[in-house]
Amino acid sequence: MRIPISALIGLAFTGAYFFAAIFASLIAPYGMAEIVGDVWEPASSEFLLGTDGIGRDLLSRMIFGGQTTIFVATSATLLSFGLGSILGFTAAVKGGWVDQILSRGVDLMMSIPSLISALVVLSVMPVTLPVLILVMGLLDATRVFRLSRAVAVDITVMDYVEAARLRGEKQMWIIFREILPNALSPLVAEMGLRFIFMVLFISTLSFLGLGVQPPLADWGGIVKENREGIVYGIPAALIPAVAIATLAISVNLVADWVLTRTSSLKGGRGG
Amino acid sequence: MVHPVIKLVAQRIALGLLLLLAASVLIFVGTQILPGDVAQSILGQSATPTSLANLRAELGLNEPPVTRYFNWLGAVLQGDLGKALTNGQDIAEAMGKRLGNTLFLAFCAAVIAVPLAIGLGLIAVRYLNRWPDKLISMVTLATISVPEFLLGYIAIFLLSVQFRVFPSLATVYDGMSLGEQLYAIALPVLVLVLTVLGHMMRMTRAAILNVMQSAYIETAELKGLRPFTVIARHAFPNAIAPVVNVVMLNLAYLVVGVVVVEVVFVYPGMGQYLVDHVSKRDVPVVQACGLVFAAVYIGLNIVADVVSILANPRLRHPK
Numbered sequence: 001m002r003i004p005i006s007a008l009i010g011l012a013f014t015g016a017y018f019f020a021a022i023f024a025s026l027i028a029p030y031g032m033a034e035i036v037g038d039v040w041e042p043a044s045s046e047f048l049l050g051t052d053g054i055g056r057d058l059l060s061r062m063i064f065g066g067q068t069t070i071f072v073a074t075s076a077t078l079l080s081f082g083l084g085s086i087l088g089f090t091a092a093v094k095g096g097w098v099d100q101i102l103s104r105g106v107d108l109m110m111s112i113p114s115l116i117s118a119l120v121v122l123s124v125m126p127v128t129l130p131v132l133i134l135v136m137g138l139l140d141a142t143r144v145f146r147l148s149r150a151v152a153v154d155i156t157v158m159d160y161v162e163a164a165r166l167r168g169e170k171q172m173w174i175i176f177r178e179i180l181p182n183a184l185s186p187l188v189a190e191m192g193l194r195f196i197f198m199v200l201f202i203s204t205l206s207f208l209g210l211g212v213q214p215p216l217a218d219w220g221g222i223v224k225e226n227r228e229g230i231v232y233g234i235p236a237a238l239i240p241a242v243a244i245a246t247l248a249i250s251v252n253l254v255a256d257w258v259l260t261r262t263s264s265l266k267g268g269r270g271g
Numbered sequence: 272m273v274h275p276v277i278k279l280v281a282q283r284i285a286l287g288l289l290l291l292l293a294a295s296v297l298i299f300v301g302t303q304i305l306p307g308d309v310a311q312s313i314l315g316q317s318a319t320p321t322s323l324a325n326l327r328a329e330l331g332l333n334e335p336p337v338t339r340y341f342n343w344l345g346a347v348l349q350g351d352l353g354k355a356l357t358n359g360q361d362i363a364e365a366m367g368k369r370l371g372n373t374l375f376l377a378f379c380a381a382v383i384a385v386p387l388a389i390g391l392g393l394i395a396v397r398y399l400n401r402w403p404d405k406l407i408s409m410v411t412l413a414t415i416s417v418p419e420f421l422l423g424y425i426a427i428f429l430l431s432v433q434f435r436v437f438p439s440l441a442t443v444y445d446g447m448s449l450g451e452q453l454y455a456i457a458l459p460v461l462v463l464v465l466t467v468l469g470h471m472m473r474m475t476r477a478a479i480l481n482v483m484q485s486a487y488i489e490t491a492e493l494k495g496l497r498p499f500t501v502i503a504r505h506a507f508p509n510a511i512a513p514v515v516n517v518v519m520l521n522l523a524y525l526v527v528g529v530v531v532v533e534v535v536f537v538y539p540g541m542g543q544y545l546v547d548h549v550s551k552r553d554v555p556v557v558q559a560c561g562l563v564f565a566a567v568y569i570g571l572n573i574v575a576d577v578v579s580i581l582a583n584p585r586l587r588h589p590k
Contacts, residue, residue, distance in 0.1 A: 241421035
């Protein structure tokens with residue numbers, strides 16, 4: 001099997017970001033909230049990306065910020081996939097009123113833009129990391145539900161699922177042993193896209209001041225902290241843009257590759 | 272007998288209104304997750320029990336949630352959105368001007384983005400897999416991958432700090448001429464256009480490509496028509512339903528993008544109003560804003576469905 005060059009680049013960048021996130025405290029040259037220099041110092045050999053609005057090393061902030069952003073996005077993605085896919089499969093397997101209730105409920109949740117829903121809920125909830133992950137995961141589970149239900153509806157009519165039903169397998173067996181393995185490839189590709197969406201979502205919330213709270217760093221928050229600098233021509237607030245965009249593009253490249261690879265395995269086009 | 276199209280359209284509108292009603296329940300419930308203690312969060316930890324009780328009675332918090340919901344809904348239907356907790360202002364009054372500003376901003380962005388996206392989509396299909404197509408795809412992929420608030424700061428950094436072409440703050444007030452207003456909101460409009468352009472153009476391209484595989488397109492090509500005529504006259508009219516859907520979905524997305532862009536450019540609109548009051552935990556304002564945003568969003572979705580019903584000749588001319 002040959003990995004195309006674009007997927008390799010994507011894998012390398014994605015891997016590097018996750019590596020930096022996991023080993024943040026070992027890699028970062030300074031502490032997260034440590035004031036080490038002057039305000040908005042330009043990039044130098046001492047501070048590779050310069051310093052931020054109150055003199056903290058920007059590179060260290062970016063690395064720790066990446067840790068928070070990637071942690072929140074990953075947890076929320078896992079939550080939305082766990083919940084969304086299990087409910088989606090259940091709706092497809094059970095059918096009838098279970099399907100109706102779940103599907104109409106999801107329609108309702110999707111009738112309000114998720115940013116607006118998140119803002120409404122966050123106006124009364126304390127803004128902490130677990131609450132953020134829960135809100136983002138629940139809101140996004142609706143999209144995963146739609147996809148996994150659509151995929152599973154196609155699979156439940158297959159002969160092998162019928163065979164499993166006839167030999168008396170339980171509901172759980174059918175979901176986890178018959179449907180899940182066959183629905184995995186579109187779900188994995190979707191997972192990449194959802195992860196990116198989560199990164200953008202948490203960055204937006206933090207930028208609005210309703211996400212990760214200081215002194216904890218995250219990419220959206222770094223933009224917020226350094227936005228005044230822009231007017232004086234200090235590009236510190238733009239550095240997270242580079243990080244978010246490269247992460248988004250590289251995860252997209254990997255997801256594209258997963259999708260074409262798995263669809264060619266099934267005899268589809270491409271590959 | 273009633274024409275089936277009218278019946279379908281009426282059904283769709285009724286369904287949309289039902290959805291809006293359900294959304295209002297959802298918004299109300301969403302703000303009641305922490306039971307009752309809006310009063311505590313307004314007055315803070317040092318509040319005396321008497322003042323807490325007074326405020327609770329004033330806000331009607333002693334009544335059961337169902338009663339409160341129907342009181343709220345009844346008032347909203349009569350145009351009374353309640354008073355803001357933080358400054359006691361009438362919400363409907365404060366919101367009216369801002370809603371106008373927001374719609375103005377979104378409208379300007381839509382006027383530029385929609386024709387541009389469809390035009391670019393047509394060009395991309397005309398030069399499929401050649402350099403114009405690839406260039407358009409690459410640029411739009413880049414704009415999709417950057418969140419709108421960052422696009423906003425990149426635009427400020429380049430256009431208002433480095434080259435000093437446009438103002439970095441979009442201040443709009445009464446008495447400004449239309450030209451001045453348009454100049455003031457140039458940057459937010461640019462950012463909004465960039466955020467929706469990518470999706471809209473990609474989905475337009477996909478919708479037209481889908482039609483391009485039909486047999487009648489091949490006929491048109493074999494007749495010797497110019498490629499662009501084939502696309503614009505034969506393929507595009509049959510792709511109108513999906514394209515309109517895409518446009519409407521993106522306009523609905525525009526309504527959300529506006530929230531962030533307004534904060535970036537300090538534009539006096541609905542989004543700024545909502546975000547300010549979320550951080551002040553001013554529940555009535557948040558409910559009212561949430562409801563207005565949901566109504567606009569659901570409304571645009573209804574329009575999308577109605578247009579695609581009307582654009583389908585099989586439904587317009589039933590046998």
